Amino acid sequence: MTARGARARPRGSPCVVLxxxxxxxxxxxxxxxxxxxxxxxxxxxxxxxxxEPWCLSLGRxxxxxxxLLGRSPDDxxxxxxxxxxxxxxxxxxxGPEITYAFACPARAWGGPRAVLHAxxxxxxxxxxxxxxPLDEVGSDGAEASFAEAARISAASCFRDPAPGELTARGRKLVGSAQCRRHGGLLQHGSILLEDRQRLGDLDGREFGPDERPGAGVSGKGPAxxxxxxxxxxxxxxxxxxxxADTVARAFDTPAVDEANASAGIATSPVLIRLAARHERVHRSGAWLWRR
Structure with missing residues (x-):
């Protein structure tokens, strides 16, 4: 039996890289x-x-x-x-970014805070x-700061770098968020290729198709x-x-391409079937416009 608070590290279980x-x-x-x-x-x-296309995402x-509405409350x-x-x-x-998503059992590798830092x-x-040339990554108070940065406001997530997050020249390069559900943990986040994050502010901005070329690039903001x-x-x-290599190694797991994953892990048909069900929800106005 594992002592309370000890890390449960399923060494050797493969990390399926999609x-x-x-x-x-x-x-x-x-x-x-x-x-x-x-x-x-x-x-x-x-x-x-x-x-594709570029997209504004809202927190849960x-x-x-x-x-953001069109001619009807659902558009x-x-x-x-x-x-x-x-x-x-x-x-x-x-917009111009690489987004990552990492999912694992919520109690694995020490729990959500440990996964966040890892x-x-x-x-x-x-x-x-x-x-x-990243700034040094600190951990003191990172959990509290992560919660503080997640407070809901009209400002973009990238407006407030917090200790423990990845910054360069004192400005935020990577923004992350987590959720837990039914024993699973998801952490995903944006790695910016260019800073367009002023388009993520909800305090008075207008959003439209003409904002893409060159929009949001200041080089002076917090991102x-x-x-x-x-x-x-x-x-x-x-x-x-x-x-992908450094994340898999950080969790002491062999990285396995999805095409080579065993039938008991996560194969394309399973993922496609589950994603199709969730996609119907994410395309619904009821989910997007919920208060």
Missing amino acids: PYAVADGARNMAVDEAMLELAAAGSTLLRFYGW HQRAPDR LRPGVDAVRRPTGGRSVFH VHRALAEGLRALGV IGLNELLDPVPGRHLIVECL
Whole structure:
């Protein structure tokens, strides 16, 4: 029997690495929810992905601003994509970025706080290997600061870097959020390639199709992208390969491509079936506009 508070580390259980993919907001969140469901059943999964079209995501309990509406209460304005995350916290504008999602049993590897720190340390290791000049990652008070940063407001998630998060030049590079459900833990977050996060602020901004080219790039805000830190920025697949390796090693698990995963882990048909069910919810106005 494991002593209370001791880490339960299922060494050797494989971390299934899903292939990099690009999708719209509803599908991306549906796949993350499917990962969470599989994690509750004992699987450990990791994926990196992108967004097309670019998308505003709201935290689970965040109020959706009325100005996102189209002609009816169930429609978005033309040219706008928005989604509600299963995780809490504040809004994020998903544009030029690489998003990660890590799902595992909630009681594995020391629990949610330990997973939060382990993923951040692993991402930091991978980013430094690519040449990113990250600030030192502190841990003192990180749990309280993480909760503080997740308070709901009209400001973007990237407006407030917190101790324990990944920053460069004092500005936030990676934003993360967690949720637990039925014994599963999901942590996902954005690794910015460029800073467009002023488009994630809900305090008076208008959202529309003409904001994409060059919008939101100030180089002076609280967020920072890899384009300000590396010249040239490595290709996405090189970044993903490096980060996937460091995350899997951080949890002492062999990384296994989904195509090579055993039938008992997580295969495409299972993931697709679960994601399809969650996608119907994420495409519904009732979920997006809930108060």
